[in-house]
Amino acid sequence: MTDLTHRPRPLFIDGLWHEGHAEARITVMDPATSEIFARIGAADRDQTGMACAAAARAFPAWRSLTGAARAQVLEGFAQGLRARHAALVSLQMRNNGKPRAEAELDLADAAACFDYYAGLARALDSPAPVQDLSEDGLTGRGLAHAVGPVGLIVPWNFPLVTSAWKIAPALAAGCSVVLKLSEMTPLAELVYGDIAAEMGLPAGVLNILTGFAEVGQALCDHPQIAKLSFTGSNPVGAQVMEAAARRIVPVSLELGGKSPIVVMADADPARAAELVLDGIFMNAGQMCSATSRLIVEAPIAPDLIDAVVEGARARRLGAPDGAQMGPITTAPQYRHVLEHFARAKAEGARCLTGGAARTDLAGQFVAPTVYADVPTDSFLWRAELFGPILSVRQAASEHEAIALANDTEFGLAATVVTADAARGQRIASQIAAGHIWVNAPQIILPQSQWGGFRASGIGRELGPAGLQAYQQRSFITTQG
Numbered sequence: 001m002t003d004l005t006h007r008p009r010p011l012f013i014d015g016l017w018h019e020g021h022a023e024a025r026i027t028v029m030d031p032a033t034s035e036i037f038a039r040i041g042a043a044d045r046d047q048t049g050m051a052c053a054a055a056a057r058a059f060p061a062w063r064s065l066t067g068a069a070r071a072q073v074l075e076g077f078a079q080g081l082r083a084r085h086a087a088l089v090s091l092q093m094r095n096n097g098k099p100r101a102e103a104e105l106d107l108a109d110a111a112a113c114f115d116y117y118a119g120l121a122r123a124l125d126s127p128a129p130v131q132d133l134s135e136d137g138l139t140g141r142g143l144a145h146a147v148g149p150v151g152l153i154v155p156w157n158f159p160l161v162t163s164a165w166k167i168a169p170a171l172a173a174g175c176s177v178v179l180k181l182s183e184m185t186p187l188a189e190l191v192y193g194d195i196a197a198e199m200g201l202p203a204g205v206l207n208i209l210t211g212f213a214e215v216g217q218a219l220c221d222h223p224q225i226a227k228l229s230f231t232g233s234n235p236v237g238a239q240v241m242e243a244a245a246r247r248i249v250p251v252s253l254e255l256g257g258k259s260p261i262v263v264m265a266d267a268d269p270a271r272a273a274e275l276v277l278d279g280i281f282m283n284a285g286q287m288c289s290a291t292s293r294l295i296v297e298a299p300i301a302p303d304l305i306d307a308v309v310e311g312a313r314a315r316r317l318g319a320p321d322g323a324q325m326g327p328i329t330t331a332p333q334y335r336h337v338l339e340h341f342a343r344a345k346a347e348g349a350r351c352l353t354g355g356a357a358r359t360d361l362a363g364q365f366v367a368p369t370v371y372a373d374v375p376t377d378s379f380l381w382r383a384e385l386f387g388p389i390l391s392v393r394q395a396a397s398e399h400e401a402i403a404l405a406n407d408t409e410f411g412l413a414a415t416v417v418t419a420d421a422a423r424g425q426r427i428a429s430q431i432a433a434g435h436i437w438v439n440a441p442q443i444i445l446p447q448s449q450w451g452g453f454r455a456s457g458i459g460r461e462l463g464p465a466g467l468q469a470y471q472q473r474s475f476i477t478t479q480g
Helices: 045-064 067-083 085-096 100-123 161-173 188-199 213-221 234-247 269-285 298-314 331-346 398-405 421-429 463-468
Strands: 011-013 016-018 026-030 035-040 138-146 150-153 177-180 206-209 227-231 251-254 260-263 293-297 350-353 369-372 389-395 413-417 435-438 471-479
Touching (some): 011 045, 026 085, 067 085, 067 100, 067 161, 085 100, 150 161, 161 177, 161 188, 177 213, 188 206, 269 298, 269 389, 293 398, 298 350
Antiparallel strands (some): 011 016
């Protein structure tokens, strides 16, 4: 198995590996054991500028390739990920604390994303259709152009996945890329540099930076970066948007969520409980899409809440192999989750299970937690907590359930559970969220669409919209 743990040269700039020049080094920890298992260098502002300049030099030639040529590269990334399956799954388990099944799913999702955008890249070679515009013989056609070198900033909770969602459409569109990794989980995504070098990707088309906040700021401010795409917290997203506004460049933001799962009285309690448990406890609740607010119609509430509490208590925690839920990935987030528990206790929240650290385990583990009868003005109901914390309220009717679902500043995702298919579609159509599942687990396919309403962000990833996010449009009108 390939060892991807140790990276003496962790920056991939202009087709070559470089040591980081920042004074501080990045410490990489196993959250399941609290063991530090790697230390790697970080970029400084000058190296960030080098990467941006390399992307700018590479852009004209990369843009001029056919879509079919770029598609071959994207398929090469998919193949390279699959060829390193065992090593990448192991690394995801160690650096993120992900259970094996989740780590394997992440890798499969990332590879599928590259394959999907390879297909869209090939379609770009088809000529734009000519439209009749008027009776005076005017015709027109629209053209799509790669926006230019792009800066991509990704978070720590889904390494490989969120980066694939950005790299694949950007390269398909003809953009060159500077990717800034999270300093918390930097190792897995460096594999993209390995694959690029292995394929002979032209220098500068893909550049990868490890680093701290100054690297992200330098990337956002660099005059040769034509677009910014960021996934992460709302406060940092606001800083990215401010930087984009100063330079008048487009920005895509995938930010926080406080997503509801709405369960109607006609739902099967066992199936509903399964969807509730997976929606909040997958990845230890460290998902912007986590369905952290359970809204249950009153007649089914006692049975469903009992089943959810029983399932939470039965969740297997521990080292990633054999576990159903892993640890909190980062030390700062672990502290935040413990602070949430303390605040909830101080406010008198009714905790049905959990609400504490799992001190019997060595790493950053917390118990799967369920709070009942949560007031709508409580921080438990309103704030993105980014942990395995479920808040429950009952609804007297479908109308009240929809109103509670929409009672949030966010609007990223939602789930509806009902035995009535028409009712499920009716409720889903009234929830203000970017992606809604009806009687389905949180499966996000490359050909679908991802992004939120309101404070959950700007723009869309995945599907054709994900490609269009890296394009600019022009229109040619012709007489005769």
